[in-house]
Amino acid sequence: MIEDRLLDRALEDFGYPCAKQGAGIITFAEQSEVDVAFASAGRFKLKYEIPLLEFIDNGFSALGIERQVASNLVIAMVKKAWLSFCREKGFVEYQYSNAVGFHASAAQAPTGHRIPWGKQGDRRSSMLRNVAKGHIWQFGVTAMPHFWPFWHLKIKSRVLFSVDNNTAEGLGIDDARRLHRLRRSICKGWRNKQWHGRMLAFLELLSGESAYIRLALSANAPLLIEAAPMLFTSPVSTALPDVLDADEEEADISTLGRPDNDNEADA
Template sequence: MRKTIFISHAAPEDNDFTRWLTLQLIGLGYTVWSDVFELKGGEDWWPLIEKEIRNNTIKFLVVLTKSSIDKDGVLKEIAVAQKVKKQLEDDLFIIPLHLDTALSYDDINVELIRLNSINFKKSWAEGLKMLLERLEEDNIPKGSGNYDEVRHLWDNMYLQNKKALAKTEIYSSNWFPIEELPKVLRFHRLKYAIPDGFDIRKLQYPATMFKNYLATFAWCYDFLSDLPKTTTYNQADTIEIPLEDILNGKSGDRIIDIREAKKIVVRLLNDGFIKSMNNKTVSKYQMSNKTSFWIKKGVLEKDKFKKIQLIGKQKEKYWHYGVSADVKLFPERCFVINSHIWFTYDGENLIPEAGKQHAARRKQGKNWWNNDWRNKTLAFMQFLADEDGYLKLKMGSDEFAKANVNPILFESPISYNDPNKDNLSEIDFYNDDIDDEIIPGVMEDVIE
């Protein structure tokens, strides 16, 4: 009795889809044959395939993609299936699964065009739903869901050679250590000198309001020229708290508790990172909750820094690698550098439509793997470095923070085998804040 659903596809190009579909059908109780699970190295595979189609197959599914339509193996399988179709006098024996959005009907075998294909192009889930309806209509035999077999196949296919190895491994991170900080956090009683509506962010050095005080690492005289109501200031009105006391969680000062003080430190350092970009040849884009920095085309020779591509072409667009930073105080004092990809048409002005940016980011990002993201992040940070090889943040006229442009490394007692990229799903490693719509006027150049 025929009961096998045979899946014909291009290998390895369509392996991921075929694995997924095979496991879905087996889990629902169908008997499925696909070479991703059945064939092992060293077997004389063609006689096995031909026998399966001729003797056991009740439905022949062929995955239609740019890769499959010219594959010799797929064409041979289709030829056998067409003979079985005539033998069984079943016009619905062959079911094409249209998977590839780039595949037009002009490219498809004329015999297959005549058949009613199932559309998997927009959604695998929707395609599966239509396929199951077809199988139900044709009374294809199935048993109860065979989840044990699904688990067994999953373990054999996906977990093979993926166990933890007892091997020391050094891992890179996106944490860049802050190696020097100002000694004290200062609270200047300057609220009286700040006009209503004045934007504190416009001050030359990082500062934030706390009650009646201007909280900052800078000295009071660093702000006198920026505040029109101030000509003199009594230093006795300033409260200083040792920064190490705050970071080490020692008893709070009378005006502020430790938790609030740490929040202020984080805010000031984040602002210091942003202000430090003002003398770098980068452009900035204000996102909803962070600021990203990117490089225009033409700033770097051949759009590379230390042989690492930071600007490139995507059809009619240019992609620009970018970063944003967030301060972390525990377990390490560091800047956490997040990755972004931005797009322009001319190499200078960001594309304003959020949807176009989002679609282009997904397309570009899926072609990059861990080492690509790591190398671009390292290159960008080294591009930002000052002459001494560090990123120096000016927190006041005499106050500085210094960050290393080489990341923190972690040592692990276990390791793993690198997987085959062809078998990996697409995973986004970049920050893709879909709500961060680009609004004209908020992008600001800081190229000197």
């Protein structure tokens, strides 16, 4: 007999994504992991096993799970694995209006420090934290898993601010409107090369020395995500020539609008 209260507590304490299904659970974990992690809730026995892609594409009729429900369930589990990964790495977490963002911390990217990126050809670098107009800006991302048209993580750039009070982290700002105004003013001069460079530098922090970002779905079931973004060729282009080289983006005096208050050009 499984007691709901004990099962709910065990689910909260389990370090990997898992979903309640009736008196049982849906998990990527092996039987031995379940035996240890859920011992306080009761004894569990493997009843069904199904390939992941089949589950997402067709659902699972034996449990009455339709295709869309199955897809949403797996997306939620991958999201939980992503959140656990970023928290374990020590990124600065911030709850935006519709999603969680993770940003480079002072320990990962000291103020004004360049993060190298690029595995082929010349190594390049970009800043993920710096001071501008009396504030410390911290680059970060929000990630959302998608299965169409192929499996991928859609990554959205974020910028979080704190007041520069001569400490490494700065003083946090809780006012969403104030943060929005700072993004519009401080980031308005960032060009595509700045955003591109910062994104690739952040991916370097995520993956480290590996070519993959490894999300743990269980102790023995990692989800490997290529750290390099997908490349494509656009059929259209801007009418203005792009003449800046890879590192010029950091020296562009218009980057943050007011070079007299910005130390980035001197870093």
